[in-house]
Amino acid sequence: METQKPRGGPPSTAVTLVEVARLAGVSTSAVSRTFTPGASVAEKTRARVLEAARKLGYRPNAIARTLSTRKSRIIAVVVSYLQNQFYPTIIEKLSQSLQAHGYHLLLFISNDAAATDDDIDSLLLDILQYQVDGIVLASAMLSSSLAAHCHAASIPVVLFNRVSAVKDVSTVVSDNVEGGRLAARLLLQSGAERIGFIAGLEDSSTSQERERGFVDELARHGRPLFVRGTGQYDFEAAAAVTRELFSRDEKPDALFVGNDHMAFAVLDALRNELGLAVPEDVQVVGFDNVPQAAWGGYQLTTIEQNADLMTQATVSILLERISSGVRMGAGHVTTPVTVVHRATTRKATKAESAAPR
Numbered sequence: 001m002e003t004q005k006p007r008g009g010p011p012s013t014a015v016t017l018v019e020v021a022r023l024a025g026v027s028t029s030a031v032s033r034t035f036t037p038g039a040s041v042a043e044k045t046r047a048r049v050l051e052a053a054r055k056l057g058y059r060p061n062a063i064a065r066t067l068s069t070r071k072s073r074i075i076a077v078v079v080s081y082l083q084n085q086f087y088p089t090i091i092e093k094l095s096q097s098l099q100a101h102g103y104h105l106l107l108f109i110s111n112d113a114a115a116t117d118d119d120i121d122s123l124l125l126d127i128l129q130y131q132v133d134g135i136v137l138a139s140a141m142l143s144s145s146l147a148a149h150c151h152a153a154s155i156p157v158v159l160f161n162r163v164s165a166v167k168d169v170s171t172v173v174s175d176n177v178e179g180g181r182l183a184a185r186l187l188l189q190s191g192a193e194r195i196g197f198i199a200g201l202e203d204s205s206t207s208q209e210r211e212r213g214f215v216d217e218l219a220r221h222g223r224p225l226f227v228r229g230t231g232q233y234d235f236e237a238a239a240a241v242t243r244e245l246f247s248r249d250e251k252p253d254a255l256f257v258g259n260d261h262m263a264f265a266v267l268d269a270l271r272n273e274l275g276l277a278v279p280e281d282v283q284v285v286g287f288d289n290v291p292q293a294a295w296g297g298y299q300l301t302t303i304e305q306n307a308d309l310m311t312q313a314t315v316s317i318l319l320e321r322i323s324s325g326v327r328m329g330a331g332h333v334t335t336p337v338t339v340v341h342r343a344t345t346r347k348a349t350k351a352e353s354a355a356p357r
Helices: 017-024 028-034 043-056 062-069 086-100 117-128 144-152 176-189 205-220 235-245 260-273 307-324
Strands: 074-079 104-109 134-137 157-160 170-174 195-199 227-230 254-257 283-288 301-305 332-335 337-340
Touching (some): 017 028, 017 043, 074 086, 074 117, 086 104, 086 307, 104 117, 117 144, 170 176, 170 307, 176 195, 176 205, 176 254, 176 301, 195 235, 235 254, 235 260, 254 260, 307 332
Parallel strands (some): 074 104, 074 134, 157 170, 170 332, 195 227, 254 283, 283 301
16 A cells, blocks of 8 residues: 655654545545546546645655556656757657656667667666666667567567667658658759768668668759768767868768758858858758757758657557557658758759759
């Protein structure tokens, strides 16, 4: 039975759920439902229970409830790249949405750039010790062996902004390939001739898909990719590769950058170190549309991922799996992307400039 010492009471005093029910004039089950997230209880009953709990100094014990129900109502979220503001935005939205459904978020940090499969598996095995009801992998990947472990433990897993060859794992992604196509069309229509791409991590599915869509669309219009570099989704690495690309005799006049975080580094290097004007000398397109992209110092043209749709789909898959008991299964959601025009690209020229040659 759940107990809690009243505020200011002697150490030996403990208030029980039965005492709250007696003072409120309701059943113990009504008290239990009042403090169970998502449970149905009449508003008048809830008010009476909460008032009785306040007077007695009773607070429910979430740990005790976990032991009795075998449900923690905790969702583990694994992320990295927190310097990339897309993920703090996602964490905020996931937390708010989960809390609205009576769940809470437990955050774990991984380092994708340095992590091995064994590192990720070890981290996730640590997560399972917390008896979480579900896992969202927002940066890290999932091995087939650990997927089997989660399946055996009846814990649903959703890969967020990632795809995987592992079966029975749900995924929620943006249409990264279409995003790459949109970036290519935008730059072609704005008159760019020597168009380059700065990738994120080479083994990242998001970077690979964005590049594939970008290169395919350029090829469809008879344009090869002029130059390519790798920024590793890192600010300093993106600045370094920008310096390298513009140290060449023939320089690009437009860059599609794998995410906004790297694009900010690219813009800083172009303007502050290389003395180039954006977009007059070089046009830049990012990907994500994080809040900083709209700041006056950047005004970055970018491909927007719909963070609201992505988090809604993630929470929906998790809750459906948890409530139905069908914990694993391939639920795949792809959300649309859109172009956000700002000051780092020129206005489109004649439509014919983007026609196939």
